[in-house]
């Protein structure tokens with residue numbers, strides 16, 4: 665390695681170490697770093713969304729797909745959806761992959777009725793929580809984003825027929841209830857489903873004292889995997905490694921839906937023998 669490059673990589677490594685990583689991130693924020701640098705340094709009001717959308721766009725390019733959908737299940741006031749739209753625009757500009765945004769929510773009525781036992785964590789949530797101010801939210805959104813109001817139990821089935829969306833690239837699940845998350849996950853296994861081979865997913869409600877694998881989103885994920893063979897949801901393994909902030913809480917909330925049926929039919933688009941180790 666040339667001395668200047670070696671010095672550059674040493675400086676980068678030092679910048680990623682505590683205590684230098686915090687001022688470095690501040691400097692990058694002030695310098696309006698590009699979208700890839702922001703994703704690496706978690707510079708975003710919703711870093712999980714930026715990370716997930718950029719990963720999805722990169723996957724789309726590897727798959728030769730020019731357009732993707734990104735979805736937020738559970739919108740409420742809309743801060744998440746507005747951030748999703750903003751990051752989708754930034755990633756689209758950086759990668760050339762076109763990105764449509766969809767938000768599913770009950771709207772003004774807030775959380776629907778709970779199913780009546782521990783699986784919906786009734787000690788935490790109440791019917792009617794998080795009502796949406798629809799007109800205020802719509803005034804904050806652009807045409808890139810479609811708001812789909814109603815219970816996901818009823819709105820998910822017609823999603824692909826009704827909106828002809830490009831393949832799903834990224835999903836955030838923030839519906840709070842086990843019963844709602846279970847309905848939302850059906851979007852991955854409809855006869856009409858179109859998705860990338862590997863769809864990053866962010867699950868918002870899988871940490872805290874009231875969280876366990878017998879309730880909430882963790883139970884919905886487990887039941888999804890128990891009942892489906894074509895698509896499986898698993899954690900994104902080894903995610904923090906090499907990042908300046910491996911301790912960011914959201915990294916533990918990132919999963920991936922793998923389209924096993926399509927992956928079985930896929931072949932790496934490369935001549936044999938081109939993948940080599942640097943010492944071979």
Ligand SMILES: C[S@@+](CC[C@H](N)C(=O)[O-])C[C@H]1O[C@@H](n2cnc3c(N)ncnc32)[C@H](O)[C@@H]1O
Pocket residue numbers: 736737738739740741742743744745768769770771773774775776793794795796814815816817838839840841843844847
């Ligand atoms: C915690 S809020 C979402 C917050 C939002 N993601 C953010 O970051 O600003 C949860 C939302 O999920 C919605 N929700 C829960 N169950 C639903 C269902 N079955 N169908 C549609 N929306 C549902 C509620 O209406 C509520 O607005």
